[in-house]
Amino acid sequence: MLIKIRTTTLAITLLGSLLAINNTQAQTIFACEPEWAALTRVLLPEARLHVATHAQQDPHHIEARPTLIAQLRSADAAICTGASLESGWLPTLQQRSGNPRIQNGAPGLFFAASAVKLLDARPGAGGNPFAGDIHEEGNPHLHTDPRRLLEVARAWHQRLQQLFPAQQAAIAQRYEVFQTQWQARIPLWEKRAASLRGAQLAAQHGSFTYLWHWLGIQQIADLEPKPGLAPTPGHLQQLLERLRAKPPLAIVITSYQDARAARWLSQQLENRVPLIQLPATVNDPEAADALGRWFEQLIDQLSTR
Numbered sequence: 001m002l003i004k005i006r007t008t009t010l011a012i013t014l015l016g017s018l019l020a021i022n023n024t025q026a027q028t029i030f031a032c033e034p035e036w037a038a039l040t041r042v043l044l045p046e047a048r049l050h051v052a053t054h055a056q057q058d059p060h061h062i063e064a065r066p067t068l069i070a071q072l073r074s075a076d077a078a079i080c081t082g083a084s085l086e087s088g089w090l091p092t093l094q095q096r097s098g099n100p101r102i103q104n105g106a107p108g109l110f111f112a113a114s115a116v117k118l119l120d121a122r123p124g125a126g127g128n129p130f131a132g133d134i135h136e137e138g139n140p141h142l143h144t145d146p147r148r149l150l151e152v153a154r155a156w157h158q159r160l161q162q163l164f165p166a167q168q169a170a171i172a173q174r175y176e177v178f179q180t181q182w183q184a185r186i187p188l189w190e191k192r193a194a195s196l197r198g199a200q201l202a203a204q205h206g207s208f209t210y211l212w213h214w215l216g217i218q219q220i221a222d223l224e225p226k227p228g229l230a231p232t233p234g235h236l237q238q239l240l241e242r243l244r245a246k247p248p249l250a251i252v253i254t255s256y257q258d259a260r261a262a263r264w265l266s267q268q269l270e271n272r273v274p275l276i277q278l279p280a281t282v283n284d285p286e287a288a289d290a291l292g293r294w295f296e297q298l299i300d301q302l303s304t305r
Helices: 002-024 034-043 066-073 090-097 146-163 165-192 209-215 233-245 260-268 290-303
Strands: 028-031 048-051 077-080 109-111 200-203 218-222 251-254 275-278
Touching: 028 034, 034 048, 034 077, 034 146, 034 165, 034 290, 048 066, 066 090, 077 146, 109 146, 146 165, 146 209, 165 290, 209 218, 218 233, 233 260, 251 260, 260 275, 275 290
Parallel strands: 028 048, 028 077, 077 109, 200 218, 200 251, 251 275
Antiparallel strands: none
């Protein structure tokens, strides 16, 4: 009888230990873009992170590779931009992964766009095949505005607390630290970029629309004839005639975009208008202060053109 009691007690103790380990073990998070991986690393530093894209990729268009399917299959939660940014590949990953935790409507799937007010919403425009790559919900590149990024951080930390209640206190504490530091940095960045307010730029696509909106910069020309379509000779010639009459401060493209059209335009303007290639997201989401350093880089490159 004594042996049986001791055996039962030991079994209960072992079960309790296993449950404790299960409650505190690292969660697996799938991030569609590097900026959300970097944010997750701040809020849940012990998480195992899988990132679908990197800074040299256009997040609109990637291949639904078997590796990504396997990573999403093992995920406890996923954070993506939404606003149809990943519509060309995420549904395939969801279907083939068979993971019920990250299907549409499940608490394990979080869309950053759901936490903020989007710019340039065009309801109903997506049904027109001649309009280009239109996001009816609005421009999805919201992470280039640090104020909106903070709103996403608030909503994402609340979702993480809901998903992983054993870590609620730790997640809340990390968010409070991030929020305090981030709110202090935003006015400093605005002060450093004050000389850019009112500046006029030409750019390719709406990749930095939120950055322009935040800093008071005006995009007066788009190298794309229609959203998502590559620059054409005819469109570039029309732009050249316009920009010769009123040259912009710079021509801006992302680091993953083909620079040939922008370089040609800059050369035709006798190199009076510099070409600037900005990183569309963080290069290394695992790096310390990845998001903060990225905003520093954006402002530095624009200010020292």
